[in-house]
Amino acid sequence: MEGELPLIEAPSTVEPQNARVLSRQFFDRLAVLEEGTHDYQYVRNTLIEMNLSLVRYAASRYRGRGDEMEDIVQVGTIGLIKAIDRFDLSREVEFATFAVPYIVGEIKRFFRDTSWAVHVPRRLQEARIELVKATEELATRLDRDPTTAELAELMSLSEEEVIEARKASNGYTSTSLNAALLMGGGNDDGEAALADFIGEEDAAYELVEDFNSLAPLIGELSERDREIIHMRFVEELTQGEIGDRLGVSQMQVSRLLKRIIGRLRAGLMPAGV
Structure with missing residues (x-):
């Protein structure tokens, strides 16, 4: 093979x-x-390693989020592996x-699922809000960061409770959409807002239209063909696992999938194409 x-x-x-070729x-x-x-496995693993630059490129856009870049690259690699397993040259x-x-x-799903680093009791969530208000009030009044004792007095809490509230605040990350993100690279250390990376046109949205168009075509498939499509693209089973079932x-599974996908693709094509 080599x-x-x-x-x-x-x-x-x-x-x-070169990786593209x-x-x-x-x-x-x-x-x-x-x-x-x-x-x-050799071919698949080589494809993963050769295309890690795509993951690093996507991850670099989120370097200002405060998360470890290594974690972002890891979750992005999961998306790369899914893409490799689903890619079809005939596309x-x-x-x-x-x-x-x-x-x-995958990266966006990671951010969505980790907004709270830990789950904390409601009383501590409320204490966190009060801590923020008290800190701002005292910092303005004293022109310096307040001490734990000063915060405890203002909040009518013990110092241990203030410390506990501070720990709770570490479990929550709240970033303004206008917060500046440092954009490294080159000689121009520019800044961009987090909002610049939210609300952009997502190429995946066009899949919604494809799904609506596919529904009647899938309905015309045999029960076995629909089962194969479900196992491959919903349950995300490998071709070997489908074959075992x-x-x-x-x-044989590979040939069946090519036939089914070819039929669906033909059904999506405009007349005369």
């Missing part, structure tokens, strides 16, 4: 422009290999174009 493809000793160091060769090979084999679209929405989607080989 004789049919370039042997890349350090795939993660491949330049993006090499990826097509590796996807060609991946399409004819059986899932779970050594050759399949006639560049893999990078196909993969970036998956990567960004149906009692057929992975290669």
Whole structure:
């Protein structure tokens, strides 16, 4: 197998422009290999490493969020792996174009799910709000950061309760949409607001229209074909796992999926195309 493809000793160091060309060769090979084999894993892992630059590119847009960049890259890599497992060369679209929405989607889901670092009791959530107000009031009055004792006196709490409220505040991250994010790179250390990265046009929105168009086409499929589509794209099973359920080989599943997807794609095409 290694004789049919370039042997890349350090795939993660491949330049993006070269990765684009090499990826097509590796996807060609991946399409004819059986899932779970050594050759399949080698090709798949090489594709992941070669395209990590896409993850780093997407993650760099969120460097000002305060989260560890390593964590953002890790969740973005999950999106990359999903894109590789779902990419079809017959789409006639560049893999990078196909993969970036998956990567960004995983990163956004990560931010959505981690707004609260920890769950805290309601009394501590309320104490956190009062702590913020008291801190601002005393800082304005004293022209310095207030001490724990001063905060406790104003809030009519013990110092231990103030300390507990401070710990609770660390479990919540609230960032203004107008807060400046440092944008590194080059010689221009410009700034951008968090709002610049929210509300932009999402390429995935057009999938909604595709789903509505697909519904009647899927309804015309046989029960078995619908079951295969459900297992692959809803349950996200591998072709090998689908084969085990149906009692057929992975290669048979691959051929079935290509036939079904080809039929659906043809149904979405305008008349005469």
